[in-house]
Amino acid sequence: MLIALAQLNPLVGDLTGNAAHLLQAAVDANRGEPLLVVTPELSLWGYPPRDLLLRPSLIALQNGLLDQLASDLQRQAPQVSLLVGIAEPTGSSALPNLHNALALVAADGWRVVYRKQLLPSYDVFDERRYFVAGTAAAVLPWPHTGGLRLGLTICEDLWVDEALAGQRLAGPDPIAALQSQGVDLLLNLSASPFGLGKLALRRQLAARAAARLGAPVVYVNQVGGNDELVFDGASFMIQPDGSLTTQLPHCRERVVTLALQPRDTAANNGPQAPPVVEAPARAHPAPLPDLPCEQEQLFRALVLGVADYARKCGFKQALLGLSGGIDSALVAVIAAAALGADQVKGLLLPSPWSSEGSISDATALAQRLAMATHTLPIATLMQAFDHSLAPVLGAPPSGLAAENLQSRIRGTLLMALANQQGQLLLATGNKSELAVGYCTLYGDMNGGLAVIGDLYKTTVFALCEWLDDPAAGVCRRELGLPASGPLIGAAIRHKAPSAELRPDQKDSDSLPDYAILDPVLKALIEDHRSPEQLIAGGTDAALAERIMGLLRRAEFKRRQAPPVLKVSRRAFGSGWRMPIAAR
């Protein structure tokens, strides 16, 4: 049998456009013989559709689109069938009233063939808000499998191994049910967002299921950035022995067709279909592509996140403030890779406290990237605000209020330019800053997207070091960046972090070294540890209590932060739901 893994990039909520995209994938893959095109979870909607699922008109739109898709297939690719992710009404008036379901769409019509059994409602996921769990395992009722039994699962249905995933949902084990029914191949239609270490985890979970079933697993993941989530694709086929026989690229759309054959065709008529082997669908199969290293995965995911956020929101150009520091340098590189350096503008906004080096470093970075900059000194505006405010305050603003004011002058200038020029302003703050509140609301937090808001400062350093390493050359070239020589530059990478909001200020005046801070933050945020637990584990008591206090008190800032591209297990944003007025 022929099967195509369609790693597609949908636009959330654009059911009509997504249906057209699904059809195009089917037409492109068509070879005039029976072919099953497997698409990601909720592929008609794009994942996550969030509260668009509550719109009755969109639910009603689905049936017509699926009918249309069937008749389009009949005209344009009558031997191709599509396995499409849909939101199926349960028919009940009690809430929730949808299933996260799969429809088999073919020239002769469409039908629902499976309903997701494990509905994630943790972290960024809210599926119990919209969906009722299905209760039955299912084998694909498709007549062209050559006798093979294809088991169906959707995303979380595969995440049943607590030892591997670190958690599992209360509920049935969908793999166990298929195990007892017997399948020759397991399909998993996913929308699994990027995270560091996630590629290996997905493979391990699929390999475990393949071993339990004694059958290979075909894992098809969504690709593309949707607000804070970046879906990285990297779909694959894995054998019961754990060997990977197909690997689709990371962070790019791709459709790959495979020919599946029973390993022992002589035994094909028995009641139990034999194990499947995968055969190349083309005469000369390409070798399995290596997956990128973790730094490259991270970089590509951030680039895709920015590119898709801009494209899907209708922006061609981006703007950012260049401070000469490492955070804005990294965001500039990401933006240049995402949109093209000629579509990214940098604004230098020096104050009397800015170091000379910072201005020259920012300028040199922009030159390396071939990115245009402007410089707008803010001293005059600082004085103008001081003059305006002094009569009310009795004196010009001082301390944190004066530092915040500088940041807000910059934020206001950036927004004025972005508004006037129709650009997407990118926020450049990192996760360590967002965590402890070392950032200014309505100032440096301004922007449509917080590009590196889920990268601890130490991660920013590591990623920039990789970017400047020759090992990144191929990736840089592929993404349209200068391929050789330093990009961030040693001057930026090695300077002591500073907000430069008062003379000779250094981050280390207010915060512990990032090498000490970041592991504590990670334990508090991603593992929900308490200060007491950290202290028991050897962290300095005053430090642990202080960082916890900072984390808690900055909640009001984070509530008003732009969407943060998620790359860790727990990012600030929709997966972090903390009260503000609380203890």
Next chain:
Amino acid sequence: MLIALAQLNPLVGDLTGNAAHLLQAAVDANRGEPLLVVTPELSLWGYPPRDLLLRPSLIALQNGLLDQLASDLQRQAPQVSLLVGIAEPTGSSALPNLHNALALVAADGWRVVYRKQLLPSYDVFDERRYFVAGTAAAVLPWPHTGGLRLGLTICEDLWVDEALAGQRLAGPDPIAALQSQGVDLLLNLSASPFGLGKLALRRQLAARAAARLGAPVVYVNQVGGNDELVFDGASFMIQPDGSLTTQLPHCRERVVTLALQPRDTAANNGPQAPPVVEAPARAHPAPLPDLPCEQEQLFRALVLGVADYARKCGFKQALLGLSGGIDSALVAVIAAAALGADQVKGLLLPSPWSSEGSISDATALAQRLAMATHTLPIATLMQAFDHSLAPVLGAPPSGLAAENLQSRIRGTLLMALANQQGQLLLATGNKSELAVGYCTLYGDMNGGLAVIGDLYKTTVFALCEWLDDPAAGVCRRELGLPASGPLIGAAIRHKAPSAELRPDQKDSDSLPDYAILDPVLKALIEDHRSPEQLIAGGTDAALAERIMGLLRRAEFKRRQAPPVLKVSRRAFGSGWRMPIAAR
């Protein structure tokens, strides 16, 4: 038997403080004879605890606090038992791993007596994220009921009547299970946020359950503002015939003790306990207090929301911009009632486009409220920004960019003063503006709390009209406001809405009249209608499409808005989860 309805105001996440508050309620209510004190849902945590429930250290803290509470009762009020809302670990490692449960705490120890069966995961509620549903009805195992059987439910367990509530959750009907077991009284421990029309709905649902069970219902609701949610208390007891026999106040803490007696004491030894009647626990019962009218409910809820957000975040003073318009006038009145007029500062920020009337109207309002103001003209700063930006843009900012710039100058001035003076900045935008994006991110949207962000402009008008009506005199006096004479004033109430961001600008230049806009917005937001449905219902097609487009395109602004005090069925905030990069 004696029962106390303890309508308490917890601090979310402050388990230790909340336990002390529970103990105090028990000690205060103690009369030296057996007494059951009924508290709100999750009363040990405060509702909603949100992701604090994911902290293992807080879960672990509970047991010790409940042990302590039992031993404190033994020492201080040994005949009092407390029914406390807790998060009970299921003991499973599969997620979620908690029950939303009730513990009966008495001098001799504590035990879990019920687990919530219907877990709301719609709108602002996320209970499936944290909790597994209980599966069994329960009658309170308390030895001092005089033979009465007390059925236990938690909040949503009572919301099983779809015809009344407009929706119901898929799952069991907890009332039906109790009906078959037979109870003499139903307890419902709630944390039900304020909403217009919600008081009547709660009563209807309770009355319906009382009728089905042939037994009265005691409904105990949380009170207090927790971030965007205002819990309005208004606990009550209702009889099977629908008559209300106890009513606690709206938006205030209160503990009321009732004596419950079997109606026919002669039949009290039979296998089926007889119906309950309520007797006054004091010699001279107070008459049932009238509940306030809808405008007063709304006003009191907003006042409580501001008062508690400030108090629970540690602010004593608030600051707001006074434009002379009706929105900031209303917020000023709410803030004065919440914090005292002497703790609220108004800032007038006139531009060259501000009308003379606006300045005098704002000043007159402040005088009526006895609230201090300062005036900071922004013309100089506008010019300074124009001078800074012109070299980059080739000309000073124009159009929307120039309008936004004015708003951001004001927002920056307000934040500078609030930061320097340790004040809570209150945002003054209304729901109509937030819906269509007629507001400036990092400008007039600035603030820790969007006080009237869930009030359509037409609701703002209506509430201000009520405030100026003599009918509001008693409420105004009770809340420390001037009791007589206009407060908002006719000049402010009757002027045409204007952002005054360019000469002679009126809202009606850009938007339909609010009387036309608001019903369309309500249908789109609260009923999730589509433009097509509105057009089919008679709305002008171009208008419906245009408003839908504005609503969709403003999503990125709302994502960065402060918490909005929720008063409607669907507010922007945690109950509105729309993608940004979507169609």
